[in-house]
Amino acid sequence: MLHRFSLPLLACLIAGGVLAYESTAVLAxxxxxxxxxxxxxxxxxxxxxxxxxxxxxxxxxxxxxxxEIGNAFFTKPWVxxxxxxxxxxxxxxxxxxxxxxxxxxxxxxxxxxxxANGIQQEQPMALLIRLxxxxxxxxPVYGGQFNNRAIPHVKPEGQVQIQYREIKGQFADGTPYSxxxxxxxxxxxxxxxxxxxxxxxxxxxxxxIGLGLLEAIPERDILANAERQRAEGRGIAGxxxxxxxxxxxxxxLGRFGWKANVATIAHQSAGAFLGDMGITSRVNPHxxxxxxxxxxLKAPSGGKPEISDKNLxxxxxxxxxxxxxxxxDADSANVxxxxxxxxxxxxxxxxxxxxxxxxxxxxxxxxxxxxYPYTDLLLHDMGEGLADGRPDGRANGRQWKTxxxxxxxxxPTVNGHSRYLxxxxxxxxxxxVLWHGGEAEAxxxxxxxxxxxxxxxxxxxxxxx
Amino acid sequence: xxxLSLALLCAGMLWNGAVNAAEVSKQQVLDQYANVVLxxxxxxxxxxxxxxxxxxxxLAKPTTESLKAAQAAWIEAREWYGQTEAxxxxxxxxxxxxxxxxxxxxxxxxxxxxxxxxGKPKGxxxxxxxxxxxxxxLRGLNERGGEQNIATGWHAIEFLLWGQDLSKDxxxxxxxxxxxxxxxxxxxAQYLKLVTQMLVDDLARVEQQWQASGNxxxxxxxxxxxxxxxxxxxxxxxxxxxxxxxxxxxxxxxTQNQEDEHSCFSDNTHRDIxxxxxxxxxxxxxxxxxxxxxxxxxxxxxxxxxQKNAEIAQQTSSDIDNSVKLAExxxxxxxxxxxxxxxxxxxxxxxxxxxxxxxxxxxxVNAAKELGIKRLNTGV
Numbered sequence: 001m002l003h004r005f006s007l008p009l010l011a012c013l014i015a016g017g018v019l020a021y022e023s024t025a026v027l028a029x030x031x032x033x034x035x036x037x038x039x040x041x042x043x044x045x046x047x048x049x050x051x052x053x054x055x056x057x058x059x060x061x062x063x064x065x066x067x068e069i070g071n072a073f074f075t076k077p078w079v080x081x082x083x084x085x086x087x088x089x090x091x092x093x094x095x096x097x098x099x100x101x102x103x104x105x106x107x108x109x110x111x112x113x114x115x116a117n118g119i120q121q122e123q124p125m126a127l128l129i130r131l132x133x134x135x136x137x138x139x140p141v142y143g144g145q146f147n148n149r150a151i152p153h154v155k156p157e158g159q160v161q162i163q164y165r166e167i168k169g170q171f172a173d174g175t176p177y178s179x180x181x182x183x184x185x186x187x188x189x190x191x192x193x194x195x196x197x198x199x200x201x202x203x204x205x206x207x208x209i210g211l212g213l214l215e216a217i218p219e220r221d222i223l224a225n226a227e228r229q230r231a232e233g234r235g236i237a238g239x240x241x242x243x244x245x246x247x248x249x250x251x252x253l254g255r256f257g258w259k260a261n262v263a264t265i266a267h268q269s270a271g272a273f274l275g276d277m278g279i280t281s282r283v284n285p286h287x288x289x290x291x292x293x294x295x296x297l298k299a300p301s302g303g304k305p306e307i308s309d310k311n312l313x314x315x316x317x318x319x320x321x322x323x324x325x326x327x328x329d330a331d332s333a334n335v336x337x338x339x340x341x342x343x344x345x346x347x348x349x350x351x352x353x354x355x356x357x358x359x360x361x362x363x364x365x366x367x368x369x370x371x372y373p374y375t376d377l378l379l380h381d382m383g384e385g386l387a388d389g390r391p392d393g394r395a396n397g398r399q400w401k402t403x404x405x406x407x408x409x410x411x412p413t414v415n416g417h418s419r420y421l422x423x424x425x426x427x428x429x430x431x432x433v434l435w436h437g438g439e440a441e442a443x444x445x446x447x448x449x450x451x452x453x454x455x456x457x458x459x460x461x462x463x464x465x
Numbered sequence: 466x467x468x469l470s471l472a473l474l475c476a477g478m479l480w481n482g483a484v485n486a487a488e489v490s491k492q493q494v495l496d497q498y499a500n501v502v503l504x505x506x507x508x509x510x511x512x513x514x515x516x517x518x519x520x521x522x523x524l525a526k527p528t529t530e531s532l533k534a535a536q537a538a539w540i541e542a543r544e545w546y547g548q549t550e551a552x553x554x555x556x557x558x559x560x561x562x563x564x565x566x567x568x569x570x571x572x573x574x575x576x577x578x579x580x581x582x583x584g585k586p587k588g589x590x591x592x593x594x595x596x597x598x599x600x601x602x603l604r605g606l607n608e609r610g611g612e613q614n615i616a617t618g619w620h621a622i623e624f625l626l627w628g629q630d631l632s633k634d635x636x637x638x639x640x641x642x643x644x645x646x647x648x649x650x651x652x653x654a655q656y657l658k659l660v661t662q663m664l665v666d667d668l669a670r671v672e673q674q675w676q677a678s679g680n681x682x683x684x685x686x687x688x689x690x691x692x693x694x695x696x697x698x699x700x701x702x703x704x705x706x707x708x709x710x711x712x713x714x715x716x717x718x719x720t721q722n723q724e725d726e727h728s729c730f731s732d733n734t735h736r737d738i739x740x741x742x743x744x745x746x747x748x749x750x751x752x753x754x755x756x757x758x759x760x761x762x763x764x765x766x767x768x769x770x771x772q773k774n775a776e777i778a779q780q781t782s783s784d785i786d787n788s789v790k791l792a793e794x795x796x797x798x799x800x801x802x803x804x805x806x807x808x809x810x811x812x813x814x815x816x817x818x819x820x821x822x823x824x825x826x827x828x829x830v831n832a833a834k835e836l837g838i839k840r841l842n843t844g845v
Contacts, residue, residue: 043840044840044842044844045839045840045842046699046842048555048556049556049560049561049562050554050703050842050845053844053845054842054844054845055707055844057840061823061827064706064711064844065711065715067711067844068707068710068711068712068715068716068844068845069711069715069716069719071711071712071845072712072716072720072725076573076724076725077575077614079575086722087720087722087724087725088724326840413562416562
């Protein structure tokens with residue numbers, strides 16, 4: 001290993017030294033390890049349509065088989081019971097999608113529905129709406145999540161209507177920008193009115209890469225981020241979420257989901273099967289039908305449970321082991337300048353660049369990897385503009401978890417869009433930056449002061465991740 | 466001084482001699498690969514047009530015989546398309562951003578998205594008169610709301626010719642009366658005609674990108690040096706491991722479910738496996754036997770690797786050869802072959818093919834390394 005790296009490392013050190021000598025303030029050095037954001041075990045070298053769909057290279061041959069079978073259960077559609085497709089029946093009664101892959105298309109990121117001439121063209125697919133009433137209780141009639149589809153003879157819960165309002169602003173140099181601010185309304189309700197105090201929280205399907213590596217980050221390192229932020233005294237105060245985990249049977253540190261409201265990939269997978277597709281599993285044995293949804297309660301079942309332990313395990317394994325793509329263009333002057341700007345604007349405080357993974361029993365090969373996810377996995381007050389006003393576990397209605405940034409630049413290639421943030425409202429990476437407020441206000445202000453070429457450099461850096 | 470230049474001259478002569486005797490260049494390999502790809506897509510296009518004429522004849526006069534003839538033409542055409550699958554997975558003309566592969570060969574397909582199935586007589590686009598059967602509409606509907614909502618391509622045509630496979634012993638048994646007296650027979654005929662035309666058109670588009678003259682994908686590809694070599698390896702490796710061994714065989718072995726069979730309506734999956742394995746061999750050996758019987762031969766990846774490491778090249782060749790042989794031993798119908806205990810003869814035949822494909826994937830990773838390609842992907 002040492003031998004393999006000594007030459008390039010030496011070259012890099014020499015090149016880095018020269019660069020630093022010539023323009024100390026301008027360029028951040030490229031660390032060799034950055035080129036493999038998922039570490040040796042978890043990075044692949046594909047930048048095309050399949051960039052988010054590939055197995056981590058450290059898998060054994062038998063594990064690749066588990067990965068491939070998990071992939072099939074991730075992408076193939078579930079159908080309503082009873083059916084000749086016995087391995088995959090039990091869809092619904094209420095659901096949003098028929099497969100995981102319908103929202104996480106090519107294991108990538110979802111987008112809000114198309115708008116043409118200001119009119120919403122279709123119901124959202126990869127954007128779901130969480131529901132609750134004060135006291136963090138589910139809506140008594142509609143439950144904890146709004147499902148806009150249903151099997152025959154069962155009513156869909158209704159439809160989601162989105163409206164966007166333009167917000168205009170400008171950079172310090174006078175260049176104008178525009179953001180679109182969404183409001184969400186539920187109508188065509190299948191079971192009567194919503195609770196008068198209903199709270200809605202939209203969530204877009206995130207990309208699937210590197211999830212096992214995030215799960216393998218030692219908890220103490222995540223908690224240390226919070227300590228560090230406090231010590232820095234720059235108004236940033238990340239807080240951990242703690243949430244119940246169905247598999248561990250106890251509260252654990254939340255790492256996944258837009259509010260860090262899920263602790264493990266296993267819990268997330270079983271939860272999505274039930275919540276998004278209506279597929280029961282050992283840990284979630286009951287369909288999510290409320291007492292008022294009589295047609296839902298009467299619908300046929302696809303078995304008890306509808307997904308077997310074995311198949312669920314395979315999907316969990318698959319979700320844990322999707323590789324992270326190698327960096328693109330990481331050593332170009334523009335990207336290195338963008339990296340420096342990212343650091344100078346203190347984006348790195350929450351988008352913490354790197355970790356060393358700890359022991360990880362489910363896939364031991366993922367241990368001891370130097371990874372570059374650019375997240376602290378903590379909750380932050382992101383300001384009124386992004387707030388949904390709905391608490392989730394220990395997260396309040398203004399807090400969101402810092403999402404990882406790896407793979408960001410390949411979303412257009414894989415998914416054909418460039419929509420970012422928790423509900424896909426940002427139409428570009430710069431718009432996503434400009435939505436930052438609350439604890440991130442100072443960082444945003446720093447970006448607003450950048451000139452056009454440095455704004456481009458910053459975006460180039462983000463796209464190289 | 467004189468001595469030195471003489472030595473240089475000698476070295477140069479030796480070097481040239483070696484090139485003339487056996488060496489092949491990356492350039493020669495890329496050119497030959499492109500020749501093979503073009504010939505294979507030309508054969509695929511031609512056989513699809515033959516199928517189209519049989520389908521047209523069937524639709525003009527639906528009988529059991531004309532339906533059988535159309536089915537036979539589908540089976541024949543698959544022999545040529547199957548081999549082209551080794552040219553996928555690197556965002557070439559077949560599966561770049563335009564996504565033609567999704568229109569041509571998407572699978573598995575949710576039958577009831579297209580037409581009636583048992584228990585749902587009014588299912589599908591065909592039985593929904595509100596949906597106009599137009600190219601634009603079908604392209605819009607393809608893979609909408611899920612990867613299995615397939616409206617077009619080989620498997621849509623297959624389903625329209627055979628119908629659901631509800632029997633253990635035979636393929637689907639769609640009666641020709643589905644195109645005469647059955648509800649929405651006219652819309653069904655319209656649908657079949659249209660998706661067949663679309664397949665022929667899409668194949669022609671792919672073929673055009675590999676034509677030897679023109680400002681097309683091939684022109685760039687043959688100038689791509691090691692990047693293009695990596696693409697060839699990616700196509701072969703991904704088809705070997707992720708797609709053929711993984712998605713198409715290991716998943717089916719795991720679920721023992723007919724739904725996980727590739728060409729499930731026609732029971733032609735055993736041939737899909739053979740032609741895929743053959744396609745990988747073609748790409749490796751730079752050799753292709755055309756539909757006319759003509760043999761294309763030239764500089765191969767196999768030779769290029771052998772120049773660096775003869776042993777790895779030999780191992781790869783022998784495993785690839787073995788995969789084709791083992792694939793040929795798999796018996797039809799595949800959906801019966803995968804059922805049973807671990808030591809059931811059918812499952813053992815399928816498993817043996819899987820193991821050989823896995824071995825050849827590792828060989829391909831090693832072979833690629835010899836040429837300086839690290840981190841070759843073989844998953845999907």
